[in-house]
Amino acid sequence: MFSVEDVSVSYPAKAGSTTVLEGVRLRVDAGEILTIVGGSGTGKSTLLRLLGGLAAPTGGLVRYRGTEVSGAPEGVVMVFQDYVSSLMPWRTVRENIELGLLSQSLTKEQRRERVERMVDLVKLSHAADRFPWQLSGGMQQRVQIARAMALEPDVLLMDEPFGALDAITRAELQDEIARIQSVQGTSTVFITHDVEEAIYLGDRVLVLGGSPAKVEAEYEVRFARPRDQIATREDEEFVRLRHEVHRALGHPSESEGST
Numbered sequence: 001m002f003s004v005e006d007v008s009v010s011y012p013a014k015a016g017s018t019t020v021l022e023g024v025r026l027r028v029d030a031g032e033i034l035t036i037v038g039g040s041g042t043g044k045s046t047l048l049r050l051l052g053g054l055a056a057p058t059g060g061l062v063r064y065r066g067t068e069v070s071g072a073p074e075g076v077v078m079v080f081q082d083y084v085s086s087l088m089p090w091r092t093v094r095e096n097i098e099l100g101l102l103s104q105s106l107t108k109e110q111r112r113e114r115v116e117r118m119v120d121l122v123k124l125s126h127a128a129d130r131f132p133w134q135l136s137g138g139m140q141q142r143v144q145i146a147r148a149m150a151l152e153p154d155v156l157l158m159d160e161p162f163g164a165l166d167a168i169t170r171a172e173l174q175d176e177i178a179r180i181q182s183v184q185g186t187s188t189v190f191i192t193h194d195v196e197e198a199i200y201l202g203d204r205v206l207v208l209g210g211s212p213a214k215v216e217a218e219y220e221v222r223f224a225r226p227r228d229q230i231a232t233r234e235d236e237e238f239v240r241l242r243h244e245v246h247r248a249l250g251h252p253s254e255s256e257g258s259t
């Protein structure tokens with residue numbers, strides 16, 4: 001779907017400019033969940049913004065379906081960590097999900113059908129008439145995911161979407177993303193600073209690191225789906241991968257936990 005070819009990004013700084021990314025090469029395959037893990041400030045969001053057409057590289061090329069990205073590519077939708085400000089407080093869950101569909105050429109009936117399907121998919125049928133402020137953080141993030149999925153995107157770009165959530169909600173939403181992806185076949189790029197999350201969710205994990213950052217390592221994750229929050233994480237292969245990813249991130253000891 002995407003290919004990132006020798007990309008660099010520099011930002012203006014006090015003395016000239018700072019190069020955040022350099023020599024970044026990667027591809028996003030159709031239907032996969034690609035997770036990208038890296039320490040704080042490595043340039044993960046910058047990379048995702050390039051894919052979403054929200055920023056342009058200083059050097060190199062980003063292609064979507066073979067064509068250079070300039071502006072938001074069609075069929076690509078982003079989900080951000082900040083679910084609170086991304087929902088309209090005066091609209092109900094249903095109306096928030098429907099919002100993005102208003103610009104599509106759908107009949108009212110088709111729109112309604114799609115909204116109900118998404119409400120079901122993220123298990124919010126019981127709360128569909130509530131307003132965002134009447135929902136927990138996890139539920140609000142579900143609404144944001146449902147709104148993105150309602151657009152039936154070919155690619156979903158997620159920037160640390162569960163960063164602000166508690167561990168239990170986070171685990172639930174990880175499983176939900178994997179389930180939705182298996183139903184819809186959406187290609188997903190998922191940014192996180194959490195090594196376990198990256199392995200648990202990903203078909204492939206890329207480690208972004210260095211200064212300026214590039215793809216330092218790549219791992220295939222071959223666990224069958226659906227995965228299991230306990231059994232998968234206890235699997236020897238999972239533990240091995242976790243060690244390797246931590247090592248690639250330059251962590252001296254795993255006792256430090258996530259990045």
Ligand SMILES: Nc1ncnc2c1ncn2[C@@H]1O[C@H](COP(=O)(O)OP(=O)(O)OP(=O)(O)O)[C@@H](O)[C@H]1O
Pocket residue numbers: 011012020038039040041042043044045046047193
């Ligand atoms: N618009 C900008 N102008 C100048 N510098 C920027 C800009 N956006 C990001 N940066 C800098 O680029 C570096 C990478 O930022 P980015 O947000 O991409 O990292 P990240 O890996 O997503 O970080 P985090 O995990 O903390 O969200 C940081 O040092 C940041 O300060």
